[in-house]
Amino acid sequence: MFSLIPVLVAIVCILIVWIFKNVARGIKRRKEEPRAQAEARPCVHDNLKDSTGLHQVEEDADAWQESEISVEHVPFSHTRYPEKEMIKRSKEFYELLNKRRSVRFISNEQVPMEVIRNVIKTAGTAPSGAHTEPWTFVVVKDPDIKHRIREIIEEEEEINYSKRMGRQWVTDLKKLRTNWIKEYLDTAPVLILIFKQVYGFAANNQKKVHYYNEISVSIACGILLAALQNAGLVTVTTTPLNCGPRLRMFLSRPTNEKLLMLLPVGYPSKQATVPDLKRKPLDQIMVTV
């Protein structure tokens, strides 16, 4: 019986080593599984690496204008201009948009609301993934609500500046004239807050993912900026950091909506200045093959 003790100790040692190895392997496997899955589909998501989780789904490249149900196809009617006129129109449109600048100094003069309605209707002509039109434009004119929006944004911005930003970023910002005081949120006669609807609801009330919602809504914002410039109004493209949930709740927007952008809109104030920035020349942004 004495000889049993070393045998028992040996068995226990083997047991302990075995348990350790197995548990360790379990951890390792758990860690590696997602990667192994990803590698099995090497090409998937790679070009969407920089895109949202919602983009990272199986998606048809061609689904941009189709709705869920089959719709009738009708002849497309097209306005064609003579070549000379095409060149003239494209040149004039470039000259118009090239005058657009982000303007932070906005006068408190009222703007015609019919123009605001028209520019938002224009933004609503943008294409969208699966024709979901996943945008909501909240137009704020009420001075008290504008002021509360300013308070929310300045509170969060002050925290951004003093706590959340990295040292390099704060150093960079010292060189700029930018700070967390956003006077234009009070003075601009209109604020347009653009929300993206990250999902919608199907007929059976089930959640329906809105593919490419951020890209779609950003395209609509591009068209909105062009429409504002065409009408002679100014704005500045802002994406208030960390303020989305508070502004969403303050404006009573539903949980499927997320703030993408805020545009203060109006006429420039008399003393408005802009940084003397240049745009890249065509040969730095275009490559011909």
Place this chain on the structure above:
Amino acid sequence: MFSLIPVLVAIVCILIVWIFKNVARGIKRRKEEPRAQAEARPCVHDNLKDSTGLHQVEEDADAWQESEISVEHVPFSHTRYPEKEMIKRSKEFYELLNKRRSVRFISNEQVPMEVIRNVIKTAGTAPSGAHTEPWTFVVVKDPDIKHRIREIIEEEEEINYSKRMGRQWVTDLKKLRTNWIKEYLDTAPVLILIFKQVYGFAANNQKKVHYYNEISVSIACGILLAALQNAGLVTVTTTPLNCGPRLRMFLSRPTNEKLLMLLPVGYPSKQATVPDLKRKPLDQIMVTV
């Protein structure tokens, strides 16, 4: 000595239970750590939940037009129209853009290259995070290169349809006329592939993150779509799934560029049809406060 055996077994049992418990707790802790970190900063990133990893950095809401170094500020010159003209201009621009449709049937007729250059210059007037202008427009006219792009996209799309897509998605698509055959990639006289530069390089050759690059480039695409419509050309907004890396390498674009969109551009073919879709009325996309 006999009495030692049960004691030894008891010790071993306790030891095994202890080891198991500790390892299990280790796994649990490892799983919970990232969440705990995220919860420590509840407001941060919340409104950017749907945005890219690159967005999830400390960012100034107001950094859209500033460059890294302080630049001189100059007076802003503005063209103001009388109210009546503003309303007229905004209405006409809406009517022009409301005629835009995504067109898949594109004729092989050549388009004036001066118009293509003008619309891309126009897209380049878009605002961008920290004025990085993080876009590259690759214009493909060569028939062989267009055809190779078509082959790459159709190969990937066929795999998307047959393997990568979920059953529900394939069922939905059966109702549509969409499939992986993209004839317009051969017929359209011009393909514009829009790449977003997810990072750039500072003076010291260090990587410099391009904040909000996807939103910026999507805004530029919105302006590009408006410019094409204004010139009387048609296109369809496509985001070729899984093709980004192959197309990037085929077109010799650097690794900091990722394909965001591909626009085949031209005149509509004579038999072009479009789905008979309607757009949401204004009261469904605009809320006034």
